[in-house]
Amino acid sequence: MDDEVGGEIGRDTGFATTLAKGLEVLRAFRPNRISMSNMEIAAQTGINRATVARLTYTLVKLGYLKQDRSKFRLSWGALMLVNPLLADAKILQIARPSMQKLAQDLGGTVSIGVIDRANFVYIETSRVNENVWTSQDLGTIGPLLPATIGHALCAQLTEAEYAAKLEEMRVSSPELWAKYGDAFAEGVESCRTRGFSVVRGTWIPGTHSAGVPLLRDKNGECFAMNCRVPIFRLSGNQIEEEVAPRLKYLAESVRNQFSFIKP
Structure with a gap:
C-alpha cells in the first residue's frame, strides 16, 4: 500500500x-x-x-x-458498512431457494460473487448441510484468474473494461497471471459463447467447478454464480454435461424473476 x-x-x-x-x-x-x-x-x-x-x-x-x-x-x-448494500440486493432473495436446492441435488456448494479489483467476493453461498468438504462463505475473497466465477464475472465486462482488468491482474498478480492467464482467457470466451466455463481440480484440489454469468445491474455491477462439487461425487464428464447446464438454467431463472420484479 x-x-x-x-x-x-x-x-x-x-x-x-x-x-x-x-x-x-x-x-x-x-x-x-x-x-x-x-x-x-x-x-x-x-x-x-x-x-x-x-x-x-x-x-x-x-x-x-x-x-x-x-x-x-x-x-x-x-457490518453497518455493508448492511444497506446487502439489504437492497433483491437478486439474493430471489436466488437463495434455487441455490440451496441445486447444492442439495449435486452435493456441492453454490455461490454468487461480484468483482473486487483483481478478486471476486462471495456475497451469497448455499451448501449441503452434511458436506464435510470445506466450502467458501459469505465475504470470502479470492483471485479472479483461476476461478470459474472470475471467468463468468469478466465475461460481462465491455472490451475496454476487460482489457483494463487483464492489465490490473497481470500487474497485481504476476505469478497467477503466468500460471492461469491463458486458461482465464479461454474461460471468459467459453462463458461468452457457451454460457459457462469449467475448471477441473486445478484451483481448489479435489473439486471441479462450473461458473456462469448471472447479470449486470443498472449500476454496472456484475454478478456471477459458480458451483463447486467434490470430485468423488462426480462421474465422467458430469461437471460439464450436468452441473454446468443446471447452473446455467438456474441463472436464467433468476434473471427472469429479477427482471420481472425490479422497478
Whole structure:
C-alpha cells in the first residue's frame, strides 16, 4: 500500500491516502485471519507498523475494530458498512431457494460473487448441510484468474473494461497471471459463447467447478454464480454435461424473476 501511494495514486491530489490506508486495514481481515496484531496487519497490508498503530487506534475509537490486548478484530460496527448494500440486493432473495436446492441435488456448494479489483467476493453461498468438504462463505475473497466465477464475472465486462482488468491482474498478480492467464482467457470466451466455463481440480484440489454469468445491474455491477462439487461425487464428464447446464438454467431463472420484479 505504501508503495502504491508513492506511485501514480500518490501523485493524485484528490486521493485521501490516510482514508485509503484505513480501509486497507479493514480489508486485511479474513475468515482465516479474524484476529491480528499491528505487526500482522502491517505484514498483510504493506503499511508501516507505526501508521498501522495509529489507524487501529482510530478504528477502535470509531467502533469498526475491537481490541483484545495486543490483537484486533472487526467489530459489529463494520457490518453497518455493508448492511444497506446487502439489504437492497433483491437478486439474493430471489436466488437463495434455487441455490440451496441445486447444492442439495449435486452435493456441492453454490455461490454468487461480484468483482473486487483483481478478486471476486462471495456475497451469497448455499451448501449441503452434511458436506464435510470445506466450502467458501459469505465475504470470502479470492483471485479472479483461476476461478470459474472470475471467468463468468469478466465475461460481462465491455472490451475496454476487460482489457483494463487483464492489465490490473497481470500487474497485481504476476505469478497467477503466468500460471492461469491463458486458461482465464479461454474461460471468459467459453462463458461468452457457451454460457459457462469449467475448471477441473486445478484451483481448489479435489473439486471441479462450473461458473456462469448471472447479470449486470443498472449500476454496472456484475454478478456471477459458480458451483463447486467434490470430485468423488462426480462421474465422467458430469461437471460439464450436468452441473454446468443446471447452473446455467438456474441463472436464467433468476434473471427472469429479477427482471420481472425490479422497478
